[in-house]
Amino acid sequence: MFDFLPRLAVQRPVLTTMMVVMALVLGLFGFPRLQTDLYPEVEFPVITISTVYPGAGPEEIETQVTDRVEEAVATLANIDGLRSFSQENISIVIVQFDLGVDPDQAAVDVRDRVEAVRGQMPVDAEASIVQKFDIGALPIMEMALFGPQGVDPLYELADEDLRERFSRVGGVAAVDIVGGRDREVEVLVSPERLQAYGVTLPEVVSMIQAENVSVPSGRIIEPAAAVPVRVVGEYRSVQEIEELRLFLQGGEVLRLGDIATVREGYQDVSQIARFNGEPAVSISIQRRSDANPVSTAEGVRAEIQRINAELPPGAQVAIVRDQSKFIQNSINDVLFNLLIGILLTTVVLFLFLHSWRGTIIAAAAMPVTIISTFLLMGLAGFTLNTMTLMALSITVGILVTNTIVVLENIYRHLDLGEDPKSAAQKGTSEIAVAVTASTLTNLVVFTPIAFMEGIIGQFFYALGLTVVFATLFSIFISFTLAPLLAARLLRSNETDAEEREGRLAPVWKKWDEGYRSLEHSYRGSLGWALARPRNGWIIIAAIFDLSVVSVLVTGRFVGGEFIPQGEVTAMRVELELPSGTPIERTSEIAARAEQHIAAIPDVEAVLTTIAGGGGGFISLGGGGNSAVILATLAGGARPAEEVLRDLRPMLPDLPDVAVSAVVDRSRRDRRRRPGTDPAADLRAGLRVAARAGGPRHGRSGGGTAAQRREQHAGRAPHRGDLPPQPRRAG
Structure with missing residues (x-):
């Protein structure tokens, strides 16, 4: 059996x-078709339920939404943890299942439970959104659109034109835009005129709604075709709204323009974005979970170049953060180290084989094996990620070892005077069993590693x-390949010929003399260790002590x-003011923080979003009291951790603000709270959750814990989860 392949090769x-x-x-x-990513695809059995209740405060959100959702899902099987966050306008409930639970089935079960209590929710509450955690759903690129045209026209341009253009790029799943206001038609009704004509405001609202319709009205059937008919009554201009007729008692007809001023305008400010201190529009790109982040980002960058060439004078789209570059640099580092390993292995082989022919055979086996893999x-x-490339790097030694053992036995037969074909076949067949058995030990070790359970198992699969x-x-x-090339490249007695007649014969002579000296010393040491049992025990004790030390x-x-941090080139500062703070006040405080950050020489760009959506797994926007x-x-800047240490002392002077300053790991959602991102929690050294009888006690206890923590030296930067507003942790 083991003679078949060598005989076939020769x-x-x-x-x-x-x-x-x-x-x-x-x-x-197959290589170009492999997607490039930082880590393998990992599924976390974590489901989030997001429910928006416009205009509701944290207390109403907790009692009328969060509690009911928690009660609905709490009885599901295999739940490992249940957490909730109730804040202005929105409720977030996070259900974490035991490892091994199918996330898709868990999402279906949670959705069914939430739908069952839909009728118990407030009438104005929007339908709950159930999502499973997906690392690939996090934004891969964040950009800023800015220019002298003003933020509202730029927002309209981004929403109506750029969103569609970016969505057409291959691999893009969603485009999130923050920083401007939508257009609207304002109807400013005069209370005095309403009273004079005896008209109520609900009557005006009903009239406007009734006239703005587009409904199907059947179809016209002809011998050749059936044509659908629609009654289109939607408004096309402000003048049409002004000419609306309201019929009063007594047959009098009243124009809407007689009692109200109708004009085009913008909605109230509900979100703000700034780039380097100037008003801007923030654009984030989210890729599909099955898309290649590197190729998707390349397509987006190409589209940005075309967009910048077509934008109005002075307007520009600038890339603030590009996660694909971090991924590509990490992959390139591993590839470079892999190539260096192959090169160094080839050099060492040449030094010991003394033959360029044998070196070519062994060196060819490594790339051929890797490419075939x-x-x-x-x-x-x-x-193609850091884990799979690390696996290939690990196997470089295994690959070359098998070929070296085969070549060594082939050389032995050649030195005995056999012809190359016979030496290649016999030399390979003789050690085939030994090589196979030694190689299979790697399978015995790494196959169980691939099938470990839990999150670790998903990474090492x-x-x-x-x-x-x-x-x-x-x-x-x-x-x-080894016996095939050996039968045609090697020669009988090649080793002796290279050492006597080769151009490098003097070098090989010096090399062998040094090696024989080292071998002589080793034989002497080995003889001393085996001469007496006491000597052997001394060696064993010395090795044991060295291992313990x-x-x-x-x-x-x-x-x-758990996960290497890698090179970090961004920082993230999160500000949260008390609930109900006007967005203008939040913008003022954020501007002060921006000034502190921009004053640091290492900082290149600053992008601020206030009350933005935040695309990704969990969006906690909706209130004007938070800024990122x-x-x-x-x-060439200093490491982000050092820059952050210089920044932290500047931030406490911000009044009445909960501040969190952390390095951006390129995989975090930009609007995440602790405990809402499993991937980020895995990177956290320690996460502490405090329970209390109420929000006031919780904030007091959290402050006490933070003060005690400050007493410990060598502490790492931390992030608090107790901003100054009522909150419930379930």
Whole structure:
């Protein structure tokens, strides 16, 4: 059985070549189709229920919406945690299920329970939105549209034109726009005239609504076709509204323009965006969960170039944060390290083999195996991410080891004087069982890793199977490509010939002398260790002590985390004022914070959104008392953590504001609260939840906890979850 592939490689070179080329070509075609992402696709069994109740305060939201939703879903099976947030205009309930629960089925079950209590909700409450957590649903790019035209015209341009253009880019799922006002028609009714004519305001409202209709009115059937008919009565101008007729008692007819002023205008300010201190429109791009974030961002950047060439004079779309660059840089770093590993392995092989022919054989096996692995990665639905690339980096040593063992035995037969074909077939067949058995140990180790449970298992699923795929291909390449090339490139007694006649013969002579000296020293040390049992126990004790010391040193000076932080090039400052604060007051406080941030030399751009939606998994907009400031750092700037340490002392002078300043990890939703983003919570070192009898006690207890925490040295930056407004944590 183990003689089949080596014999086939030597005696049927064309067939073997076609097999290797087929795997290579399929891998090359599969590589461009692999999506690029930072981490493997991970599903969190977390469901959120968002319910908007316009005009309601936190207390009404809690008692009339949040409590009823909680009671409806609390009896579902396999619930690990239930949290809720009640604030002005909106209720957020987060249901976290046990790991292993199907998120799709959990979303269906939660939706059914919420629909069952829909009739118990306030009449003005909007239908609840049930969503499952999806990392891919977070924005991949945030932009700012600014110019001298003013924010309202720019918002209209973004809403009517740019939204559609960005939506047409491949991979874009949604476009979120914040920072302007929608147009509206204002009807300013005069109370004195209403009283003079004996008309009530509801009568005016009913008249306006009744005249603005577009309804189906049947169809006209002809021999050749059936034509649908609609009665279209929608308003087309302000003048039409002014000419509306109101019939009074006694047959008198009254124009709407006689009792009211009708004009075009804008809605009241409900959201604000600023870019570098100037009014702007914030645009965020959300990709589809199955789309490649890098290619999607490339398409968006290309569209931005075309848009900037067509915008009115002075207007411009600027990219504030591009997550795809962070992803691409991370992937490029791993790819570069992988290539460096292959190159260094090739150099070491050349030093020990003393033969460029043997080095070519071993070096060719590594890229061929890695490229072929892309075929199975694509079939398995994996993406090109840090985990799969790390798996390929791990397997570089495994790949070359199999080929080296095969080549070493082939060289042994060549040194005995056998011809290359016979040496290639015999040398490979003799050690086939040993190579296969040693390689299969990797499968035994990494296959269980791929099928671990929980969140860890989802991260390591792709890593474990990628190692398995690469290992299987390495066995195939070692038993086919290695003997195939050896039979045609190597020569009998090649090692002796290279050491005697080769151009590098003096170098090999010096190298072998040094190696033999090292070997002699090792033999002496090994002989001393085996001479007496006492010597052996001394070596064992020394190794054990060194291992213990290494573990202690590692635990003391080397930290640990679930997900590497990577290079961070942005900071995020969240401001929250008391409930009911006017948006103008929030904008004033945010402007002061912007000045502090912009004064730091490392900051390149500052984007502020106030009461914006925030696209992504959870949107907590709706009140004018919250602001989010995103600050990106210039190239070559200090690490974000250092910049943040300089910024934090500047923020406490903001009056009556709950401030949170954190580094932006490029995967966070811009309007997230602690506990509402499972991916961010995994990165958090510690999250503390405090229970209290009421909001006042909760804020007092939270302040006490924060003060005690300040007494500890070496603390990490923290974020509070107790802003100065009533809130309930379920």
